[in-house]
Amino acid sequence: xxxxxxxxxxxxxxxxxxxxxxxxxxxxxxxxxxxxxxxxxxxxxxxxxxxxxxxxxxxxxxxxxxxxxxxxxxxxxxxxxxxxxxxxxxxxxxxxxxxxxxxxxxxxxxxxxxxxxxxxxxxxxxxxxxxxxxxxxxxxxxxxxxxxxxxxxxxxxxxxxxxxxxxxxxxxxxxxxxxxxxxxxxxxxxxxxxxxxxxxxxxxxxxxxxxxxxxxxxxxxxxxxxxxxxxxxxxxxxxxxxxxxxxxxxxxxxxxxxxxxxxxxxxxxxxxxxxxxxxxxxxxxxxxxxxxxxxxxxxxxxxxxxxxxxxxxxxxxxxxxxxxxxxxxxxxxxxxxxxxxxxxxxxxxxxxxxxxxxxxxxxxxxxxxxxxxxxxxxxxxxxxxxxxxxxxxxxxxxxxxxxxxxxxxxxxxxxxxxxxxxxxxxxxxxxxxxxxxxxxxxxxxxxxxxxxxxxxxxxxxxxxxxxxxxxxxxxx
Numbered sequence: 001x002x003x004x005x006x007x008x009x010x011x012x013x014x015x016x017x018x019x020x021x022x023x024x025x026x027x028x029x030x031x032x033x034x035x036x037x038x039x040x041x042x043x044x045x046x047x048x049x050x051x052x053x054x055x056x057x058x059x060x061x062x063x064x065x066x067x068x069x070x071x072x073x074x075x076x077x078x079x080x081x082x083x084x085x086x087x088x089x090x091x092x093x094x095x096x097x098x099x100x101x102x103x104x105x106x107x108x109x110x111x112x113x114x115x116x117x118x119x120x121x122x123x124x125x126x127x128x129x130x131x132x133x134x135x136x137x138x139x140x141x142x143x144x145x146x147x148x149x150x151x152x153x154x155x156x157x158x159x160x161x162x163x164x165x166x167x168x169x170x171x172x173x174x175x176x177x178x179x180x181x182x183x184x185x186x187x188x189x190x191x192x193x194x195x196x197x198x199x200x201x202x203x204x205x206x207x208x209x210x211x212x213x214x215x216x217x218x219x220x221x222x223x224x225x226x227x228x229x230x231x232x233x234x235x236x237x238x239x240x241x242x243x244x245x246x247x248x249x250x251x252x253x254x255x256x257x258x259x260x261x262x263x264x265x266x267x268x269x270x271x272x273x274x275x276x277x278x279x280x281x282x283x284x285x286x287x288x289x290x291x292x293x294x295x296x297x298x299x300x301x302x303x304x305x306x307x308x309x310x311x312x313x314x315x316x317x318x319x320x321x322x323x324x325x326x327x328x329x330x331x332x333x334x335x336x337x338x339x340x341x342x343x344x345x346x347x348x349x350x351x352x353x354x355x356x357x358x359x360x361x362x363x364x365x366x367x368x369x370x371x372x373x374x375x376x377x378x379x380x381x382x383x384x385x386x387x388x389x390x391x392x393x394x395x396x397x398x399x400x401x402x403x404x405x406x407x408x409x410x411x412x413x414x415x416x417x418x419x420x421x422x423x424x425x426x427x428x429x430x431x432x433x434x435x436x437x438x439x440x441x442x443x444x445x446x447x448x449x450x451x452x453x454x455x456x457x458x459x460x461x462x463x464x465x466x467x468x469x470x471x472x473x474x475x476x
Contacts (some may be wrong), residue, residue, distance in 0.1 A: 003418055007439065012134040023315070027265075031214060032156060032160075034159060035155045035213055035214055035215070036152075036155050036156055036164060037150070038209050038210070038212065038213045039151070039155055039209075039210070039213055040164075040167065040168055040171065042205075042207075042208075042209030042210045042213070043148065043168075043206065044171050044172075044175065044205040044208045045202045045205045045209070046106055046181075046202055046203055046205075046206030047172065047175055047201030047208075048175055048178070048179060048197035048202055049198060049200075049201070049203055049206075050109075050137075050199065050202075051108055051175055051179035051183070052179055052182060052183045052186070052195050052199055052202075053137070053195060053196065053199045054111065054121070054179075055179060055183040055184075056183045056186070056187045056192050057074065057130065057134065057179050057192070058074070059183075059184075059187060060187070060192045061074055061130070065127075065217060065221070070127065071123040073131060074130070074131065074134060074382035075464075076278055077131045077132075077134040077135045077138065077335060078134045078135075078137075078138050079138060079378050079379070079382050080138070080378075081105070081135045081136075081138035081139040082138040082139065082141045082142040082145070082374065082378045083142070083374075083375045083378040083379050084139075084142065085138075085139045085142025085374075086142040086145065086371045086372070086375045086378065087140075087232070087375065087376035088232070088371075089142045089143040089144075089145070089146050089147070089236060089367075089371050089374070089387045090146040090149070090232045090367045090368035090369070090370060090371020090372065090374070091099075091228060091232050091235060091367065091368055091371070092143060092367070093143075093146045093147040093150050093151075093366070093367025093368070093370070093371070094150075094231060094235070094364055094365060094366070094367035094368055095228070095231060095367075097215075098147040098148075098150060098154070098215070098218070099151060099153040099210055099213060099215050101143060101144070101147040102144055102147045102151065102210060103207050103210050103211065104141040104143075105141075105143040105144035105147070106140070106144065106203050106206055106207050106210075107203070107207060108136065108140050109137050109140040109141075109144075109201065109203065110193075110200045110204065110207075111135065112133050112136040112137065112140075113133060113137070113196050113199050113200055113203075114196070114197075114200045115133075116129055116130070116133045117193045117197055117200070120192070120193050120196075120432075121193055124287075129409060141374075142371075142374065143377075145370070145374040146366075146367045146368070146370040146373075146374055147367065148366045149354065149358070149366070149370040149373070149374075150358075150363075150366035150369075150370050151215065152164070152168075152358065153358045153359075153361065153363065153366065154215050154216055154218060155213075155215060155216075158358075158359055161355050161358050161359060162299065162303050162304050162308075162351065162352065162355045163300050163301075163303050164300075165299075165351045165354055165355050165358075166296050166297070166299030166300030166301075166303075166304070166347065166351055167296070167300040168296075168297075169292070169295070169299070169300075169347045169350070169351050170292075170293055170296030170297045170300055170347075171296075171297035172296075173289055173292035173293040173295075173296055173343075173347075174293055176289045176292065177286065177289040177290070177293070179287075183195060186198060189280060191321055203247055208332060212426075215442050218363055218364060230291060231368070232368075234365075234368075235365065235368030235369070235371070235372075238365055238368070238369070239368070239369060239372050242361075243420045243424075244420070244423070244424050245357065245360070245361065245369060245421065246420070247415070247418075247421060247424055248356065248357060248422045249352060249372060249373065249376055249426075251312070251353075251411070251415050252314070252353060252373065252376050252380070253376045253379075253380050254411050255316055255319065255349070255408065255411065256376065256377065256380035256381050256384065257380050257381070257383055257384040257387065258319075258384065258404045258407050258408050258411065259319060259323075259381075259384070259404075259408075260381055260384030260385055260404075261323060261384075261388050261397075261401050261403075261404035262319070262322065262339075262342055262386050262401055262404065262405075263288070263342070263399045263402070264327055264381070264384070264385055264388070265388055265389075265392055265400060266284060266326065266339065266397070266401075267281055267284060268392055268397050269326075269335075269397035269398065269401070270284055270332075270335075272396075272397065273397075273398070274335070277425040280332065283336055284336065284339060287336045287337075287339040287343065288339050288340070288342065288343040289342040289343065289431060290340060290343065290346060291339070291340040291341060291342060291343020291344040291345075291346075292343040292344070292346050293343075294340075294343070294344050295343060295344035295345065295346060295347035295348055296347040298344070298347075299347050299348065299351050304348075304351065304352055304355075305352075307425070308352040308353075308355060308356040308359075309352075309356065309424045309425045310425060311348060311352045312352050312353050312356070313412055313415060313416055313421075313425070314330075314348075314414035315345055315348045315349035315352075316349065316408055316411060316415070317408075317409065317412045318341075318345045318348070319342070319345060319349070319405070319408050320404075320405040320406065320407075320408030320409040320412065321337050321405065321409075322342045322345065322405070323342075323401050323402070323404050323405030323408060324401070324402050324405035324406065325338050325405075326338045326339065326401050326403065327397075327398045327400070327401030327402035327405065328344070328398070328400065333434035354373075357369060357370070357373070388400060388404075
């Protein structure tokens with residue numbers, strides 16, 4: 001990490017990202033590539049500092065306390081506030097300037113981290129201070145995450161969202177590989193306080209890059225400005241009434257719970273089955289991280305299937321097949337190969353899932369929808385560990401992997417068989433056809449399917465008193 005004095009200018013900071021962005025087309029904002037590069041660069045720097053703190057705090061508490069209860073409390077304070085605050089953070093993202101929300105959340109997180117660093121320098125090392133800082137950081141993420149996810153579609157043209165999300169996923173995967181090594185270097189040679197100071201510097205750089213970003217204003221239809229609680233109720237009713245959004249969120253939650261087995265329990269399987277050597281655990285994490293980088297890069301270059309829903313469902317089937325294969329593996333290198341493929345498959349699920357919501361949900365409601373997505377992500381995987389963790393003490397990890405794989409097959413099948421799933425696939429196919437129609441030959445069919453989906457969504461909105469003029473068809 002460079003110091004602020006040697007940090008490149010905003011334009012230079014985004015140059016590497018800018019080089020990877022898809023070319024602009026007629027009708028796109030002229031500055032969208034520059035703005036996207038600035039945005040991704042700022043988020044990358046900020047994320048890097050946050051991940052350093054995440055790893056360093058986990059190691060610090062483990063080494064200083066050797067207590068499972070302490071680690072459990074740290075996880076609670078690290079996840080629960082985000083899940084709670086995301087409900088309100090999504091509303092704020094739809095009511096206020098999302099760029100300023102991200103900057104404010106970053107600043108509050110950095111201030112709490114700086115305060116903890118100064119207290120530790122003064123000899124105050126009470127655990128409750130660490131818990132309090134983790135809670136503040138988690139609450140800040142509850143504000144920041146919906147704002148970041150809903151801000152991206154304001155900058156990036158809809159047709160480019162899938163590829164830009166793929167670039168973003170690749171960058172985040174690279175951070176997963178880089179951050180532990182840097183955190184270990186700083187923590188081992190200096191102290192956890194040094195890690196905190198690095199995080200503060202990265203936050204300042206990230207805020208600075210966002211400060212020079214230009215974002216088109218978000219204008220609500222009719223210039224309406226309902227009350228805060230009205231917005232909150234509207235968001236809850238929208239997610240409940242919109243069949244496609246509800247289908248995606250439920251699938252997201254179930255898959256995140258089940259994927260804990262292949263992603264969270266595999267270190268335990270390596271130790272139990274293949275040996276306790278550190279290099280084997282390291283190879284496991286590297287294989288998964290490299291796989292995610294490859295998967296993100298492929299999506300960034302390729303753009304994914306036009307039918308996002310087919311890609312999402314197919315990825316769940318792949319998750320299931322790989323979980324079963326990993327559970328049946330008796331050779332370490334074969335097991336690591338499957339782990340790499342699992343990493344490749346993760347962006348193929350998460351990127352189209354996020355993209356299709358960005359494409360489907362109206363801009364003025366995206367903050368609230370992604371607030372619920374943030375809740376699902378913050379709760380599902382810890383819940384999965386609560387379920388699978390104790391089971392791993394009673395049964396072999398191999399059997400749990402096979403069971404989770406079978407359940408993912410079942411979930412994907414049910415998701416397709418359900419009427420909402422069939423509508424989602426058909427609607428996404430209609431949207432893809434509409435995007436690719438070069439002449440008028442298929443326009444009537446596409447219009448009929450899209451009109452049918454909009455009518456269904458409007459009928460359901462009327463049943464739940466959701467304003468029909470503010471509903472979009474459940475298609476990307």
